Amino acid sequence: MEIPLPKLEKRLRERYEVLVQEHLAPQQRVAAGLRALPDTAESFAHTQAAWRFYANERTTLPALFAPLLEATRQGVQAACQRFVLQVHDWSLLHYTRHSSKKDRIPLMNRHDLGYELYAGLALSDQDGTPLGATGISLTGADGVHSTRLLHPGRRPAKLDGAGHWLNHAQTLNLGLPSVHIIDREADSVAHYRRWVKRGHLLLIRADLDRRVLHGGHSRLLVEVLAQLRQQGAFARSREVLYHGKKARQFVAQTEVTLDRPAKRQHGRVSQKGPKVRFRLVVCEVRDKAGCVLAVWLLLTNLPDSVSAGEVALWYYWRWRIESAFKLLKAAGLHLEQWQQETALATAKRLLVGLQACVVVWRLERGTTPQAGRLRRLLVRLSGRQMKHGVEYTTPALLAGLWSVIQTLALLDQISPAELRQLLDSPWDLDEPQLE
Numbered sequence: 001m002e003i004p005l006p007k008l009e010k011r012l013r014e015r016y017e018v019l020v021q022e023h024l025a026p027q028q029r030v031a032a033g034l035r036a037l038p039d040t041a042e043s044f045a046h047t048q049a050a051w052r053f054y055a056n057e058r059t060t061l062p063a064l065f066a067p068l069l070e071a072t073r074q075g076v077q078a079a080c081q082r083f084v085l086q087v088h089d090w091s092l093l094h095y096t097r098h099s100s101k102k103d104r105i106p107l108m109n110r111h112d113l114g115y116e117l118y119a120g121l122a123l124s125d126q127d128g129t130p131l132g133a134t135g136i137s138l139t140g141a142d143g144v145h146s147t148r149l150l151h152p153g154r155r156p157a158k159l160d161g162a163g164h165w166l167n168h169a170q171t172l173n174l175g176l177p178s179v180h181i182i183d184r185e186a187d188s189v190a191h192y193r194r195w196v197k198r199g200h201l202l203l204i205r206a207d208l209d210r211r212v213l214h215g216g217h218s219r220l221l222v223e224v225l226a227q228l229r230q231q232g233a234f235a236r237s238r239e240v241l242y243h244g245k246k247a248r249q250f251v252a253q254t255e256v257t258l259d260r261p262a263k264r265q266h267g268r269v270s271q272k273g274p275k276v277r278f279r280l281v282v283c284e285v286r287d288k289a290g291c292v293l294a295v296w297l298l299l300t301n302l303p304d305s306v307s308a309g310e311v312a313l314w315y316y317w318r319w320r321i322e323s324a325f326k327l328l329k330a331a332g333l334h335l336e337q338w339q340q341e342t343a344l345a346t347a348k349r350l351l352v353g354l355q356a357c358v359v360v361w362r363l364e365r366g367t368t369p370q371a372g373r374l375r376r377l378l379v380r381l382s383g384r385q386m387k388h389g390v391e392y393t394t395p396a397l398l399a400g401l402w403s404v405i406q407t408l409a410l411l412d413q414i415s416p417a418e419l420r421q422l423l424d425s426p427w428d429l430d431e432p433q434l435e
Contacts, residue, residue, distance in 0.1 A: 004067035015053045023356035024401045054345040064351040065147035071358045072122050072132030076174045079124035087181045087321040091117045100341045103140035115343050121321045128317030129365040132358045140343030159191045166200050181318050190262035193273045206297045212256040228252045237309040250284045253308040283312035331395045360397045
């Protein structure tokens, strides 16, 4: 199992590799600390070594992000064909009871304290599998701790910050054009104009009350949707899963233009700008009876060579970042129970944890017979029960990998024969002593 290493001194590289291995284990809510490997060192020595690693001034966020970026590049080369899909999203990390974290900020209200996490996730344009991170930032009271910066930066407005990440993506050298996928919180005329001008390819969910120029008339998108339904413009695209149940995806498309002034500062100031043309791709998820379960209005400037069905599918894959957040926060690493005392130290550990996730994601998308055999073995070692028809889950693979790593580390300390002798020896009776 090869883990890309940061360009640090040998001692720090070795500690980084051990820390990644120690994160290849599902944590528990009540015990979210590191799980030490069974070597000759005491568990507390592992804790001290981790603390020193995160406190070391050489372990900067850009330095710890470098091996993640290299793994992402390798994933793009192996799993993408025309584009790399970059999903951008934010998540709140709640540390209300962590009084030792003095740099927390108010989140939902003044009593809800913690950090704001931004994450960029690269996906395959072929099957939507996660490939790796394209950047993270953690916002605390002392500023934004980012993989783009050596020092904390000022906290920008959310979409201005998103623009920084879109621009930064052009410097990552991923080998293919990036398609930036963002939920409807990015539905902003001013930012559309700015991002299109910079040459970014966008796929953003719009609100129903967005007003556009359509067919020479000013209409709300909800009115455009009604017209498309009236015209019978929807065509069946594919079967999808919606909340775990089978459903059908239907798509329609048309051209719209954003020509209205942008509103700034909570709508008090209007700013005129150039017209921006988009393809509007409408996706409806319907059940077998034809009832509409969900509607997505997607604005994109992707070329026509990318079909409406592909556009809808790529947005459907946006939910992979929600699964990644769940893996970090609840189903795997329990990020919100970590005891690091600063946003910077938490961000450093998060990069180490993400590298462990990348290892599992690489195994998940493996297509060789050996990869399939290893996945089945890891599920057996994990002790997890799978739903009918489900071969594996990411937390199960994490648990199985941890069992393998523990076993290999243990066998470096004791032979199988010695271990069996210890297991077979009497534990409750003293052996007779010969005089």
